Amino acid sequence: xxxxxxxxxxxxxxxxxxxxxxxxxxxxxxxxxxxxxxxxxxxxxxxxxxxxxxxxxxxxxxxxxxxxxxxxxxxxxxxxxxxxxxxxxxxxxxxxxxxxxxxxxxxxxxxxxxxxxxxxxxxxxxxxxxxxxxxxxxxxxxxxxxxxxxxxxxxxxxxxxxxxxxxxxxxxxxxxxxxxxxxxxxxxxxxxxxxxxxxxxxxxxxxxxxxxxxxxxxxxxxxxxxxxxxxxxxxxxxxxxxxxxxxxxxxxxxxxxxxxxxxxxxxxxxxxxxxxxxxxxxxxxxxxxxxxxxxxxxxxxxxxxxxxxxxxxxxxxxxxxxxxxxxxxxxxxxxxxxxxxxxxxxxxxxxxxxxxxxxxxxxxxxxxxxxxxxxxxxxxxxxxxxxxxxxxxxxxxxxxxxxxxxxxxxxxxxxxxxxxxxxxxxxxxxxxxxxxxxxxxxxxxxxxxxxxxxxxxxxxxxxxxxxxxxxxxxxxxxxxxxxxxxxxxxxxxxxxxxxxxxxxxxxxxxxxxxxxxxxxxxxxxxxxxxxxxxxxxxxxxxxxxxxxxxxxxxxxxxxxxxxxxxxxxxxxxxxxxxxxxxxxxxxxxxxxxxxxxxxxxxxxxxxxxxxxxxxxxxxxxxxxxxxxxxxxxxxxxxxxxxxxxxxxxxxxxxxxxxxxxxxxxxxxxxxxxxxxxxxxxxxxxxxxxxxxxxxxxxxxxxxxxxxxxxxxxxxxxxxxxxxxxxxxxxxxxxxxxxxxxxxxxxxxxxxxxxxxxxxxxxxxxxxxxxxxxxxxxxxxxxxxxxxxxxxxxxxxxxxxxxxxxxxxxxxxxxxxxxxxxxxxxxxxxxxxxxxxxxxxxxxxxxxxxxxxxxxxxxxxxxxxxxxxxxxxxxxx
Ligand SMILES: *[C@@H]1O[C@H](CO)[C@@H](O)[C@H](O)[C@H]1NC(C)=O
Ligand SMILES: *[C@@H]1O[C@H](CO)[C@@H](O)[C@H](O)[C@H]1NC(C)=O
Ligand SMILES: *[C@@H]1O[C@H](CO)[C@@H](O)[C@H](O)[C@H]1NC(C)=O
Ligand SMILES: *[C@@H]1O[C@H](CO)[C@@H](O)[C@H](O)[C@H]1NC(C)=O
Numbered sequence: 124x125x126x127x128x129x130x131x132x133x134x135x136x137x138x139x140x141x142x143x144x145x146x147x148x149x150x151x152x153x154x155x156x157x158x159x160x161x162x163x164x165x166x167x168x169x170x171x172x173x174x175x176x177x178x179x180x181x182x183x184x185x186x187x188x189x190x191x192x193x194x195x196x197x198x199x200x201x202x203x204x205x206x207x208x209x210x211x212x213x214x215x216x217x218x219x220x221x222x223x224x225x226x227x228x229x230x231x232x233x234x235x236x237x238x239x240x241x242x243x244x245x246x247x248x249x250x251x252x253x254x255x256x257x258x259x260x261x262x263x264x265x266x267x268x269x270x271x272x273x274x275x276x277x278x279x280x281x282x283x284x285x286x287x288x289x290x291x292x293x294x295x296x297x298x299x300x301x302x303x304x305x306x307x308x309x310x311x312x313x314x315x316x317x318x319x320x321x322x323x324x325x326x327x328x329x330x331x332x333x334x335x336x337x338x339x340x341x342x343x344x345x346x347x348x349x350x351x352x353x354x355x356x357x358x359x360x361x362x363x364x365x366x367x368x369x370x371x372x373x374x375x376x377x378x379x380x381x382x383x384x385x386x387x388x389x390x391x392x393x394x395x396x397x398x399x400x401x402x403x404x405x406x407x408x409x410x411x412x413x414x415x416x417x418x419x420x421x422x423x424x425x426x427x428x429x430x431x432x433x434x435x436x437x438x439x440x441x442x443x444x445x446x447x448x449x450x451x452x453x454x455x456x457x458x459x460x461x462x463x464x465x466x467x468x469x470x471x472x473x474x475x476x477x478x479x480x481x482x483x484x485x486x487x488x489x490x491x492x493x494x495x496x497x498x499x500x501x502x503x504x505x506x507x508x509x510x511x512x513x514x515x516x517x518x519x520x521x522x523x524x525x526x527x528x529x530x531x532x533x534x535x536x537x538x539x540x541x542x543x544x545x546x547x548x549x550x551x552x553x554x555x556x557x558x559x560x561x562x563x564x565x566x567x568x569x570x571x572x573x574x575x576x577x578x579x580x581x582x583x584x585x586x587x588x589x590x591x592x593x594x595x596x597x598x599x600x601x602x603x604x605x606x607x608x609x610x611x612x613x614x615x616x617x618x619x620x621x622x623x624x625x626x627x628x629x630x631x632x633x634x635x636x637x638x639x640x641x642x643x644x645x646x647x648x649x650x651x652x653x654x655x656x657x658x659x660x661x662x663x664x665x666x667x668x669x670x671x672x673x674x675x676x677x678x679x680x681x682x683x684x685x686x687x688x689x690x691x692x693x694x695x696x697x698x699x700x701x702x703x704x705x706x707x708x709x710x711x712x713x714x715x716x717x718x719x720x721x722x723x724x725x726x727x728x729x730x731x732x733x734x735x736x737x738x739x740x741x742x743x744x745x746x747x748x749x750x751x752x753x754x755x756x757x758x759x760x761x762x763x764x765x766x767x768x769x770x771x772x773x774x775x776x777x778x779x780x781x782x783x784x785x786x787x788x789x790x791x792x793x794x795x796x797x798x799x800x801x802x803x804x805x806x807x808x809x810x811x812x813x814x815x816x817x818x819x820x821x822x823x824x825x826x827x828x829x830x831x832x833x834x835x836x837x838x839x840x841x842x843x844x845x846x847x848x849x850x851x852x853x854x855x856x857x858x859x860x861x862x863x864x865x866x867x868x869x870x871x872x873x874x875x876x877x878x879x880x881x882x883x884x885x886x887x888x889x890x891x892x893x894x895x896x897x898x899x900x901x902x903x904x905x906x907x908x909x910x911x912x913x914x915x916x917x918x919x920x921x922x923x924x925x926x927x928x929x930x931x932x933x934x935x936x937x938x939x940x941x942x943x944x945x946x947x948x949x950x951x952x953x954x955x956x957x958x959x960x961x962x963x964x965x966x967x968x969x970x971x972x973x974x975x976x977x978x979x980x981x982x983x984x985x986x987x988x989x990x991x992x993x994x995x996x997x998x999x
Pocket of ligand 4: 736
């Protein structure tokens with residue numbers, strides 16, 4: 124009877140769980156878990172939930188059969204090495220299900236069968252840890268010098284008072300450097316009917332400039348779990364500013380947006396810690412009506428982190444790609460990052476190096492590369508932003524406010540979003556890949572003498588700093604109007620080539636490998652015509668290169684890939700701030716530089732380090748590649764799905780030991796704390812290659828190497844962060860009941876879902892006497908070995924975090940962030956309001972001692988800037 128009642132309750136919960144509005148979270152009283160339920164495996168969701176002793180909360184965003192559950196937190200007596208109760212329950216069930224589970228035992232109790240059904244119904248279980256995503260904050264700014272032009276305004280009847288200062292729309296001083304939208308407006312395109320979602324820190328829908336274009340239905344606050352994305356923290360102006368660039372109305376307030384008749388929704392995630400469940404839901408929020416997700420944030424840009432999205436987030440992104448926008452795919456636009464001065468590169472960020480992102484870097488109003496904008500082979504295009512004395516002028520938080528201080532790659536991404544919104548008005552049928560093709564095809568070259576431009580195999584030019592060039596609205600929309608849709612996506616993945624019998628276990632224990640000596644290591648794989656045909660693969664778009672490298676100093680490692688046509692993609696250049704000793708445990712790089720190239724032939728990877736073997740050294744264990752492109756036969760296209768377990772190559776995996784300590788949370792600190800206060804005024808450059816020659820250090824324009832290196836490793840145990848990740852894989856056991864592989868994610872300084880190298884087998888490896896390794900894939904077509912990771916792998920490199928923790932106490936500019944982990948490093952900066960009288964001016968950090976002359980004086984930030992993002996509610 125009681126049971127029945129529970130069941131009814133569960134049904135009710137389930138029904139309400141399907142409602143679209145997420146329930147409020149209470150991480151301080153409950154532990155949350157995400158699970159994936161396989162209804163075909165024989166146990167109902169209700170059974171699974173009961174057997175784990177948890178309560179069903181709701182479905183995970185838009186992911187089918189993924190559920191958020193919770194359980195009350197144990198009393199405060201809980202010590203950091205008590206086992207996780209839910210995990211323990213699952214382990215007990217697993218043990219019970221597998222005991223005596225060998226093929227010769229024919230008699231089994233009904234109960235064991237139920238248990239086995241239960242265990243195999245639970246494909247995935249992960250504790251949710253709120254984490255802090257970091258805004259792509261512009262470094263602080265300079266008031267721009269006066270410039271004005273009223274011509275276009277008069278012609279088009281634009282009365283917005285700040286329009287003449289919006290040089291990214293009409294640039295009087297350097298007419299070739301602007302987004303070039305006016306001709307598109309004159310074609311009658313203004314973004315009507317297109318919705319962009321600002322996944323950010325809120326959106327001020329009361330703003331006179333935005334309220335007409337605000338889409339409340341597709342907005343949500345995932346920080347405070349409220350329907351509207353109200354900016355609440357003192358510096359929650361980032362999302363509003365980005366929204367203004369896209370959809371500020373043509374009215375009498377501030378300026379105009381690029382797609383000023385389009386709509387903007389606000390999804391608030393950056394104003395406090397957020398767990399993967401909510402980030403996943405945010406990236407699919409309203410994904411049938413929303414076309415474009417504007418994302419100006421990411422892991423820290425400190426030149427030390429190597430991080431990407433977790434499993435659920437990757438799934439959400441692929442879900443958006445496969446099912447969003449009626450199946451045409453959500454458009455994800457990501458800012459490339461502001462960490463170039465820290466030696467950071469966007470290929471160390473799993474969001475920007477995802478094939479699903481349009482990754483946008485910045486150029487300034489003179490068309491120069493601003494020193495903050497991160498280079499890498501995943502950059503697709505650039506858009507205009509701050510530098511050389513000017514910033515982006517856009518709507519600000521408040522009833523009728525305007526800022527002249529927006530910038531960084533944060534402001535480049537929304538400019539791209541606005542252009543894509545205009546294009547989608549003209550061509551709503553464009554898929555996510557058509558949009559990327561149009562970027563590649565229509566981008567406008569700038570600074571032709573810049574040595575960073577290199578020819579690709581198709582005759583185009585590519586630059587790590589500029590991608591394929593500037594996203595120019597007129598060129599983009601003109602190309603879009605006559606664009607023939609591409610065929611569906613095809614892909615294939617190569618088996619891993621192993622060097623020196625290199626292996627890596629699920630716990631990221633490396634063994635074997637080849638020592639990286641003087642001159643580095645090269646390894647070659649051959650792609651054949653047959654492999655393409657077998658995989659229904661016609662033309663190449665993105666490539667992924669996944670590497671397993673064990674190294675004492677990750678930042679010393681440099682990696683490049685050379686295509687059969689001799690085109691080189693630099694994947695990793697020295698990062699002097701990155702002292703992590705966790706290596707590259709299956710990290711996946713991405714390059715768009717080979718777009719359109721014929722992939723048949725030999726691909727050679729070169730791995731080198733700084734060759735100081737006594738101090739720092741490592742081994743190269745293996746690598747593989749994934750090729751993405753279009754199909755030969757569209758009717759045989761298959762949609763990509765994120766594999767549950769990405770290290771499926773070993774024939775047999777022993778379950779790893781049970782975790783002995785529960786999850787704790789960690790704080791992702793601000794990345795941009797080292798940036799000087801001059802991102803808007805510092806002159807850009809167009810004379811330096813982004814990546815100097817092998818062995819030389821630093822990216823372009825690195826003004827001052829950070830001093831904060833070299834002493835962190837001893838702190839690496841301060842923060843523990845673990846999650847558990849179970850995969851029950853259908854397998855050989857009796858009755859078709861699969862038994863599981865589970866592994867334990869995010870253990871200190873290591874990351875979980877890196878692929879494991881094969882333990883033996885099927886690659887013919889031939890070591891050459893020259894010290895090179897080469898492997899020719901004999902199996903040819905083994906395409907669906909699910910090694911692939913949709914998004915570059917995640918590194919929860921706690922070393923980095925520890926480093927930051929340490930830094931906070933050391934560097935004055937980091938001090939405010941202690942215990943907040945969020946706003947303090949946000950090098951965003953308010954200019955005095957131009958529209959509504961003087962507003963308070965904040966700085967997020969104490970002014971650097973070498974304060975630039977002429978800077979307006981700025982008040983220090985309030986001591987406790989973050990309303991909801993305070994401490995980790997969850998920390999134990
Ligand atoms: C999405 O669009 C459809 C059709 O235009 C509309 O009926 C629906 O209400 C919209 N949903 C949201 C959440 O805006
Ligand atoms: C790799 O393993 C094979 C078989 O186990 C062995 O014959 C070979 O010598 C090993 N090679 C290296 C470089 O360790
Ligand atoms: C490709 O690599 C294989 C193995 O290293 C080699 O035998 C072959 O000659 C190479 N082909 C070309 C075109 O370089
Ligand atoms: C590699 O570096 C470590 C210190 O990081 C050192 O102890 C070891 O001797 C080095 N190995 C070689 C072969 O130089």
